[in-house]
Amino acid sequence: MKNDDFEKPKKIDKNIAKRLLKYAKPYIWQFVLAIAIIFVIVAVELYQPVLIGDVVDKFLSRYSGTQANTVDAGITQQSNIQGVIKISLAYLSTVAVVFVLGYAQAMILARAGQKIIYNIRMEIFTHLNDLSISFFNKNPIGRLVTRVTNDTEALNEMYTSVIVNILKSLFVLIGVVITMFNYNVKLSLLTFTVIPFIAVFTFAFESASKKIYREIRSKISALNAFISEHVSGMKIVQIFAVENEIFHKFKSENEKLRKENIKQLFAFSIYNPTNYLMNITAISILLWFGGKMVMEGVVSIGTIVVFQRYISKFFEPIQELAEQLNIVQSAMAASERIFGLMDEVPEVMDSENAVEVESFKGSIEFRNVWFSYKEDEWILKDVSFKVNPGESVAFVGATGAGKTTIQNLICRYYDIQKGDIFIDGINIKDIKVSDLRKNIGQMLQDVFLFSGDIKSNIRLQNDTITDEEIIEASKYVNAHSFISKLPNQYDEHVIENGAAFSAGQRQLISFARTLAFKPDILILDEATANIDTETEVLIQDALKKLMKGRTTLIVAHRLSTVQNSSKIIVMHKGEIREEGTHQELLSNKGIYYKLYKLQYEHA
Template identity: 50%
Template sequence: MSNIHNEEVLGKAYDSKLMARLLTYAKPYWAWLLICIMLLMVIAGIDLAGPYLIKVAIDEHINIYDRPIAVYDIPPEGNNNVIFFEDKYYITLNKDKENIIESSYKNVQLVRHNKDTFLVDGYFNLQKNDFTIVEKDGQFTIKTKVGSFNARKLTRNEVKLFRENDVSSIRKLGLFYFAIIIAGFILNYVQVYLLNYTSNKIIFNIREELFTHLEGMSLSFFDKNPVGRLVTRVTNDTETLQEMYSAVLVNLFKDLFLILGIIIIMIGMNIRLALLSLTVVPIILIATTIFRIKIRKAYREVRVKLAKINATLNENFTGMKTVHIFKREKQQAEQFDSINKEYLEANKKEILIFSIFRPSMEIVRSLGIAIIIWYGSGQVISQSIQFGVLIAFIDYLKQFFQPINDLTEKYNILQSAMASSERIFALLDKDPDIITPAKPKNIDNLQGTIEFKNVWFAYNNEDWVLKDISFKINFGESVAFVGATGAGKSSIINLISRFYDIQKGEILIDGVNIKDISLSTLRKNIGIVLQDVFMFTGTIKDNIVLNNYDISDTKVQEIAQYVNSHHFIEKLPKKYEEPVMERGSTLSSGQRQLLAFARALATDPSILVLDEATSNIDTETEELIQDAVVKLIKGRTSIAIAHRLSTIQNCNKIMVLHKGRLREVGNHQELLEKEGIYYKLYQLQYKESM
């Protein structure tokens, strides 16, 4: 479990070098990303326009009873908001009190009282002057501290006439507001689609590059790196990067646009109220800093516990047969329950931090709104600001907190993305131990003469597995390697295919050092049938051709018939299209071996390697396999690793390995006559068979 803990340690939340490298993958799509940023700017502008339009509607078209109306005998030119009433022309003004007093034209105003509307012959400040309405003989007089004014009670139609321009303007504002909301929806749809399409393309390229790079790594790399960890890199870590590209890289601009835009608009409307509104920002910054520190620790713990769960699940599902055989279901369930509880507790800690932070932000936001209402209401009453400005400030302050909350989430995504990118780039930066030579020999087909010259090989440092091995296998010969477990038999196969490189000596094929032959040419000419045959998920045909679609269906059937696998394939419900489950679990060992022969023959190799192809096989299937082996090795150089000596007695040469050294070479009869290691192995197996 220590490896799991180590790999989940989070690095810096932001690393400029890693980010620069991540941006190189986005460079081919810069035009799409730029379009997304421009769309986000427009969308942010639409979000900012909403409260301002409401402010305009309130201050200029709804709340008009405290505004003067100019009266003209002749309508002024260039003004379309003129109301014609009783041979006079009326225009609602947007001037303050001082300008009204100095105006040369007559001022009137509308006053609303007890559901009635009056046209007052004069102007007074409704906020600062109480008034009473006196009716005498059908005539109305409004009495205030600054004097009395004649007034006329307006009918409903006359009120509509005076409010006609305002109603029309509100309707236009409403339609415009609706239009920009629809436009925002469409633009947001386009932006989300483009951004996710682009980010998925970027991740597609990263994942493909990573998979291709891992495919080119030597077997020694996979010996040292657990498969589960590599799968996590290609899946989970790349998915984390996808979140970074889609949620952080571009959408960060929208949050910044909104915050900056809100501050600019609020300062433009009223700088004092804006500064008062922003007094809560230091509290936000302090709370966000504390949150980042706490959530970082909690997030890391959740990731570690999740990794433990994944590792435990992988172990249990892979070894389910062992669990059932030894009746360990209860104990394994208890172990999983313990790890699952640890994961639950880690999640509860994370949720607790969020449950404190989010309501705290709501309290701070409510505090900011309360401050605006307390101070702004007094300013509205004293007519220092208009009512619509106060409403707009409340809306903008609500909007102000949303991008701040989004930024805290983006911080978590960015932190995880930095850790994932560091692990991904660590793999991409690791050069494969085995590489194709820069200038390979111009060879297409190999004949199959193999020669080892003083070969020394170790998997780790100088812990030698093969020591000073020298031999030659001529074209068309069949050779077997025998020896105790750990003698180095499988290592020789790995070296011939150049899955590993030797430390000393030379390996030649057709007189050419294998390091001077391209890997594709070398491995194309070597067919290997392993003892443990690996089957891929797919169909029978897929497992024979291995994505080599140049091989026709007719050729596949010919190969299968040649190696005696056609007879059992034809009995399957879908024959060559029969689905193969993971690792070929629905096929017997013998069937998998026969398919492996067909797979090896499909490439028509010059050299054939058999790793105990008849082990653990029933007698009937063994006869089929032995017949297939005879056909396969005809006209080819063949190498067999044998544990049962009865299967190799007809080989041209038998090479006996002992503790990494080649101790005996000869045919079956010659080696028996020497009464050496081979003789003892043969005697031992003979006694066991008695």
């Protein structure tokens, strides 16, 4: 898979819409209620121009100032005023009804929308946890963060307002057309001559904005990836003093996003005035032909006023539809990438007949194993060895020999192409991945600590591990001595990646973490590299305690750390070249002997 395969649209909009509606299905009754409220709101809003028309036709158009001096005229004027007040109160009542129902509808949709976005975000993050390590090696973290945050948020407004408001706009358009035709067919047909032009402009705008929004989401994703990568690597940037070069690269990425946003604003700035022009044109047609019809006695002045109000109401939803389509395009562009990520299939999955394993005795066997990260570039070539329960086996050799790869394969971060790997006589492909990994404790050279506190970094959200067990594990691996001296001890705040702690302290915390999870098999990958001598004494003592009674696999370049291993396996270019104890390998005077001699000659 290429770096950004999941960035590319994989489904047509119709299928994406179906998938988006699937998330709304559990909240269908909330949406039905919101639509029912919208229907009532539209009916009330469509009745408002009728009230205004009644005021004009029944009271205002009949009133003449020359009648003011007669008694009858005074009575008539008083009656007209009362009629105007009565209709005005009715109009205010409709405004109050629209306000209350609008608030209720907004609250219903907001609650449902937030639940939907919550569920989508949880599903994406859960899926990310299931994806294989190879996926994260190929895809920038910034892009993945964009999927979980920015892109899901882009869907929020679509669920909370757009879906129902599009229906509202359609209800208004249909209601306006029906009502206007009910008043006067000829005047309605004359007024609606602008509709074909509106349709053409709207289609062109929708088509252009669709492409633009796809590019905007892509550029946001690329920019987030760039920021994430270079903030994480800021130390390297400053070490090599390439701040200016990085700034110019960021400026370039930022400029790409700016240009796409300008395109979107340009498209909208053309559509809005065009829509307004059509509105004015429709009103001009109304005044020209409607004025003649009033003078001819065909229609009343009130009808012209009602038509003017309905024309405004007709163009309001068209304007809203354009804005809603804007949001829909943004949501569609985001959902294409979300579903692209969701459609990623993990390379490592449980088999149909995977068995649950509570614990391991600790025997490990590689049988004719071949493995490559890239096709036909073999990292391991026909590797076979066996580790008995409780043994400590070290893997040594030059960089790229395949030592760390063996450990990754045991944990099934990758699947092999040929051969078999067994634990306790069971093929690891037949063991549930979660059971396999929870029984293997792996400690790496580069310890990762999460933001939070020390307790949460040892427990890793596993609430079955008590505070007492955390302290006990820390004491056992010599971590308690420095933790107890901290101001807040086990509640001491940990910044991202534990930058406030030394490498040795981070390593001791990782030992406590590993012990707290009680693994049956232990994997150590350069666990004592880059540690000062004083701390190494503590770490070596902790390692001895951790390794006691456990099958342990060790990768180390420093041969002094593996001399007491039950067995040492020498790797060279993906193959096992030598196997035996420290003394046996020295007496053979092969690759191990040369490595040992080379290290101690330069010691």
